[in-house]
Amino acid sequence: MKSARFAHFAYLAILPVVALAFPLNAKAASGNAQVCAPGTLCTVGEFLYNDAYAPITAATCRITTSYPDGTPLHNGLVMNSAPDGWYSYEFTASSREGLYRTQVCCTSGSNYLCLDKTFEVRSVATVSASSILSAVWGYTGRTLTSFSMLVSNIWNHSTQNLAENNISDIKTAPVTTIQTATAETGNFPEQMITPTIENILEDDDSTNQNIQNKLQKSKENTQLLSTSAVHIKSKLLLLKEKWTSLSSQKITTTISELEKLLGNKSDIEPSSLHGQLEWFTANWNLAITKRLQLTEQKVASSLPQLKEIAETKIELDSAPEEIQTVTLLLDQFIRLIGEKQDEPAVNTLFGNVNKQQKLADNLDQLYQKTTAFLVQVDTDDTDSLTTDANDIAYEISKINQVPEVNQTILDTFPPKNETKAFKNRILALRGLVKANVALLLNGSNQPIHTVWLEEGSIVFKSLMSNPSKVLEQTMPLKFYLPKEVTQENVSKLDEELAIHFDMEKEQSYVSGEFTLAPSETKTVSVTVDESVFQIGQSQLASLEEQVAVLAKPLEHTAYFAEGVTVSADIKAALARIKALHIAGVIPEARVKNFQQAQIEYERIAEKFTQLKELTMSAAAPGTVLGFVSSIGHSTVWGLVVIMIAGFLFLAIYIHKVRKNIAVIPNTVKSPAYLRAKRYIRFRRIVRLLIVAIGSGLLGVGSAYKVLARQQDGFVYKASGTRIVADAVVPQDTEEPVLSTATKTVSLFVPDGAHIAIHLEPALSSKVVIYLDTTQIVAETKRQDGWVKISVAPSTGNVITGWVDADFIEPSSIGETASTQATSEQAAPVVASDNQQQFVLIKNTPTGFLSVYESPGEEEITKVIPGESFIFLREDADWVQIGLDDASQTPGWIEKTYIEKL
Numbered sequence: 001m002k003s004a005r006f007a008h009f010a011y012l013a014i015l016p017v018v019a020l021a022f023p024l025n026a027k028a029a030s031g032n033a034q035v036c037a038p039g040t041l042c043t044v045g046e047f048l049y050n051d052a053y054a055p056i057t058a059a060t061c062r063i064t065t066s067y068p069d070g071t072p073l074h075n076g077l078v079m080n081s082a083p084d085g086w087y088s089y090e091f092t093a094s095s096r097e098g099l100y101r102t103q104v105c106c107t108s109g110s111n112y113l114c115l116d117k118t119f120e121v122r123s124v125a126t127v128s129a130s131s132i133l134s135a136v137w138g139y140t141g142r143t144l145t146s147f148s149m150l151v152s153n154i155w156n157h158s159t160q161n162l163a164e165n166n167i168s169d170i171k172t173a174p175v176t177t178i179q180t181a182t183a184e185t186g187n188f189p190e191q192m193i194t195p196t197i198e199n200i201l202e203d204d205d206s207t208n209q210n211i212q213n214k215l216q217k218s219k220e221n222t223q224l225l226s227t228s229a230v231h232i233k234s235k236l237l238l239l240k241e242k243w244t245s246l247s248s249q250k251i252t253t254t255i256s257e258l259e260k261l262l263g264n265k266s267d268i269e270p271s272s273l274h275g276q277l278e279w280f281t282a283n284w285n286l287a288i289t290k291r292l293q294l295t296e297q298k299v300a301s302s303l304p305q306l307k308e309i310a311e312t313k314i315e316l317d318s319a320p321e322e323i324q325t326v327t328l329l330l331d332q333f334i335r336l337i338g339e340k341q342d343e344p345a346v347n348t349l350f351g352n353v354n355k356q357q358k359l360a361d362n363l364d365q366l367y368q369k370t371t372a373f374l375v376q377v378d379t380d381d382t383d384s385l386t387t388d389a390n391d392i393a394y395e396i397s398k399i400n401q402v403p404e405v406n407q408t409i410l411d412t413f414p415p416k417n418e419t420k421a422f423k424n425r426i427l428a429l430r431g432l433v434k435a436n437v438a439l440l441l442n443g444s445n446q447p448i449h450t451v452w453l454e455e456g457s458i459v460f461k462s463l464m465s466n467p468s469k470v471l472e473q474t475m476p477l478k479f480y481l482p483k484e485v486t487q488e489n490v491s492k493l494d495e496e497l498a499i500h501f502d503m504e505k506e507q508s509y510v511s512g513e514f515t516l517a518p519s520e521t522k523t524v525s526v527t528v529d530e531s532v533f534q535i536g537q538s539q540l541a542s543l544e545e546q547v548a549v550l551a552k553p554l555e556h557t558a559y560f561a562e563g564v565t566v567s568a569d570i571k572a573a574l575a576r577i578k579a580l581h582i583a584g585v586i587p588e589a590r591v592k593n594f595q596q597a598q599i600e601y602e603r604i605a606e607k608f609t610q611l612k613e614l615t616m617s618a619a620a621p622g623t624v625l626g627f628v629s630s631i632g633h634s635t636v637w638g639l640v641v642i643m644i645a646g647f648l649f650l651a652i653y654i655h656k657v658r659k660n661i662a663v664i665p666n667t668v669k670s671p672a673y674l675r676a677k678r679y680i681r682f683r684r685i686v687r688l689l690i691v692a693i694g695s696g697l698l699g700v701g702s703a704y705k706v707l708a709r710q711q712d713g714f715v716y717k718a719s720g721t722r723i724v725a726d727a728v729v730p731q732d733t734e735e736p737v738l739s740t741a742t743k744t745v746s747l748f749v750p751d752g753a754h755i756a757i758h759l760e761p762a763l764s765s766k767v768v769i770y771l772d773t774t775q776i777v778a779e780t781k782r783q784d785g786w787v788k789i790s791v792a793p794s795t796g797n798v799i800t801g802w803v804d805a806d807f808i809e810p811s812s813i814g815e816t817a818s819t820q821a822t823s824e825q826a827a828p829v830v831a832s833d834n835q836q837q838f839v840l841i842k843n844t845p846t847g848f849l850s851v852y853e854s855p856g857e858e859e860i861t862k863v864i865p866g867e868s869f870i871f872l873r874e875d876a877d878w879v880q881i882g883l884d885d886a887s888q889t890p891g892w893i894e895k896t897y898i899e900k901l
Contacts (some may be wrong), residue, residue: 007412034119036093044117045079045088046104055085059108063089063117068098073622079104083335097122205264207434211360211441214283218353219340221252221276224764225292225349226337228273230754230805231763232258232299233330236323237750238806239306243319251310253302255807261763262300274300283443286352288336295333302326327752356440361627362399363437365391370430374586393429402435402465403519424454427586428461435463447475453587457491458533460526466516473516477524480509482591484532484598492527499526533594534579535601540574543604547571550615557618566611573600573607624692743779744809747771747789747803757801761786768801797888798870835870838901839881841893851883851891860891868901 036042044063048056059081065074079089087106100121105114235258239251263272270276273296280289305322338348344355369392377385397410409428431452438448451462460481466473477497485508488498497512510526546572554563580593637741749755754772758765761783771791781788786802841849841863848862855878863869870882872890879895882888 018824019650033099034117036119036121036652038093038095038121039121039818040093041090042093042119042121043088043090044102044104046115046117048085048087048113055083056108056346056856057081057083057085059087059106061087061104061106063102063104065100065102067094067096067100073100074102082347083338086347093121166214179377207437207441208270208364212435214441215353215357215360216358218280219278219286221270222337222353223340224270224350225273226277226334227275227756227767228261228763229330229334229337230770231756232261233327233334234750234753234755235804235806236327236330237753238748240323240327241750243323244317250312252307255307255310259300259303262296262303265298280349284352284356285443285445286349288347288349288352291350292333292336295329299326299329299333302329330446359399359401360437360440362435363440366396366399367430367433367437370426371586372434374423374426374430377419377426378585386422390427392426396429396432400432400436400523401439401461402432403467403501404521407434416535420455424456427452427454431461431463435465439465439467445471447473449475449477449479451479451590455587456527457526457530458587458591460510460528460679462510462525463521463523464514464516465521466518470516471518473768475514475516477512477514478509480505480507481526481528482533482595483507485528489529489532490526491529492525494524494526497524497526515681533591535577535594535597540577543608544571546608547611550611553615554618559614559618563611563614566607566614570604570607570611573604574599632866664684688887695873745789746809747775747776747777747791748807748809749774754805755807757789757791757799757803761788761802765802768799779808797882797890799888838868839871839898840868840901841865842897842899844897849897851881851892853891860889863893865897
């Protein structure tokens with residue numbers, strides 16, 4: 001029994017030792033569950049790393065969540081991944097408070113891992129300054145007044161008032177909020193300026209084009225950021241490899257170039273990394289931009305240390321460790337930028353830009369959808385329209401970015417039989433989409449202003465919003481009404497607004513000034529009598545009657561044909577006005593149609609005046625034309641017959657008189673003389689015809705050549721190389737042909753670097769390809785620190801582009817490509833006669849020649865006769881050429897229409 005008790009305690013003593021000896025088998029859970037407020041966005045996530053603490057990015061993670069009562073909420077939903085190993089799932093927390101049991105399970109290859117990510121949904125208690133002070137000073141056990149009489153004398157002083165003042169108005173803010181407000185205040189004067197809306201009926205296509213231009217600019221700047229960062233990293237790795245062999249001056253010069261490329265705080269144009277990031281801050285205000293700016297600042301602060309080491313000429317056996325530190329920072333910078341194909345959910349700069357692109361596309365689709373739905377409302381009376389309208393409202397609410405929108409816009413729709421209210425809700429949703437478009441275009445801190453029209457006469461609704469979460473902004477409002485509207489036509493106006501008249505524009509406008517709290521949105525309205533935008537049907541009918549009355553007197557007159565034409569023009573214009581009046585489904589369309597009808601009405605007035613003048617001329621016998629037009633048809637034909645008979649009698653009379661005149665004898669010409677004279681005349685005529693025809697042919701030929709040259713825009717050298725015409729582009733833009741005189745050099749790529757081959761000799765130029773291995777290339781030209789090379793990567797096609805001259809080294813293969821390369825890498829690059837043979841496109845019956853991906857299959861482009869291309873290979877009746885683009889894309893053409901040069 002004793003031994004058994006001893007053994008029992010021995011086991012208890014061994015257990016702690018085992019636990020300490022094998023700590024890797026222990027698992028820990030979070031001591032506090034994540035808390036999410038009801039109705040807010042909640043993110044559940046976790047980082048995944050391998051044994052070397054490197055992020056795992058290729059895993060598949062799923063989340064399973066249950067409500068507090070055990071019913072499933074999320075059942076194995078796939079989580080989003082990020083390049084830094086972060087796996088997350090974002091959702092809107094339920095209104096049901098309690099503990100939500102959550103499990104995240106990830107699979108990476110053959111490894112499987114499950115984590116407890118239980119979270120709690122509960123309302124977070126709000127703490128105010130007054131509640132804290134009341135709790136402190138109202139605490140029953142406080143002892144401040146017992147500190148002798150000092151404190152009690154202070155509070156009992158006759159003029160004290162701190163204890164009596166109401167302190168509930170004291171405003172507090174977290175430090176992060178104060179920092180954000182300080183940052184936003186930097187451009188506060190610009191943010192207060194709200195653009196005046198000159199034309200309420202502005203074309204929506206132009207706004208959409210502006211957004212697409214902004215997104216395209218964002219993509220270009222993001223790509224330029226990535227290219228610049230990769231270039232800086234490659235140059236630093238080059239310094240690391242060559243540190244001991246480079247001179248101090250070369251190192252400092254290179255670092256100075258990198259500092260210039262990074263930029264400084266004064267750079268606001270996107271010509272440097274700092275300027276590009278500032279552009280993103282001003283136009284998008286993305287959170288990822290702040291992280292990029294912090295990383296860029298660390299890189300910029302590290303470069304002067306490297307320059308100092310180089311300038312002091314400290315003898316080192318290898319490159320300083322600071323280079324490795326900077327390259328690691330640049331790696332982080334490049335990861336934050338991401339890849340062009342990043343999904344919108346990926347938290348990179350490319351991912352954020354793609355997210356904005358997706359948002360813009362969704363907004364455009366919803367705008368078109370609401371416009372089409374408005375047409376359907378007038379033509380469809382089914383009850384399903386209410387369901388469809390609620391679905392549209394739900395789609396808009398999911399992507400809406402305008403803060404604190406009037407919830408009635410997004411609430412359940414009224415019944416379809418309440419036509420005006422139903423239609424106005426759709427119009428308000430359409431206006432909300434326009435507001436989101438304006439927010440996307442202006443940026444997340446700029447105040448926005450948009451106007452739309454609703455039914456009920458014509459109601460001009462104006463929405464203003466302050467997107468800033470911390471700044472209160474005073475926003476001046478001004479928008480012009482259509483020119484047809486005067487102050488007398490305004491039947492209702494909100495109190496904060498006023499109507500004024502612009503003498504210069506001869507147009508009324510609405511103005512006001514509003515102070516908007518952070519994240520506040522306000523809507524005001526102006527109601528205008530709709531009769532302003534209507535042309536009476538009785539007025540149009542009266543015009544038709546007047547046209548018929550005025551055209552009647554023109555019958556059987558010389559003005560009849562012209563009168564018919566003018567009358568037809570007036571009737572056609574009246575028909576267009578009626579069609580415009582019927583076509584207006586929404587208020588904007590009715591106003592636009594009225595303005596178009598006004599233009600037609602002005603044309604009618606001009607034609608009407610012309611018709612009146614014709615009628616008056618036809619009715620005035622005192623004038624020559626009036627007299628002629630008043631004569632009947634039989635009278636006119638009688639006058640014509642009399643005139644013809646008079647001419648005949650005159651001719652007979654002259655003939656009789658000539659017979660009675662004595663004929664003066666004349667010398668008789670011989671027949672030979674007459675024949676010679678006729679021959680001379682004939683020869684002169686033939687000469688004139690030959691000269692005329694020849695001149696015409698020469699003129700036509702010259703004109704054809706000029707037109708052909710203008711249409712093509714290129715001239716061709718005898719070698720077949722295409723160059724831009726000298727009259728258009730300077731001579732130095734001529735493309736050098738890769739020939740047997742090409743110089744062979746080595747492109748040195750440091751370990752871990754990626755060298756960009758650019759289309760033009762500039763860092764901002766398009767990147768054709770990145771190379772990551774040292775190889776032999778062909779140098780064709782040098783310009784401003786850049787070298788033009790030709791290289792054949794693994795694709796097999798020869799690629800030509802520009803590279804930084806610092807990465808080019810002399811090659812041991814030889815000076816020219818005419819000597820056969822001893823390296824396998826040189827073979828595809830150095831051009832032999834076969835590789836660099838050109839073909840010229842001959843004339844074709846169609847004026848072009850199709851290029852196919854494979855012989856006789858899918859067409860990829862067309863080429864024009866006279867163009868020349870690199871000959872690649874020949875197969876039966878087909879020839880493969882390299883197209884004249886950045887990557888020398890191969891294509892097949894018919895052999896019949898080519899000539900080898």
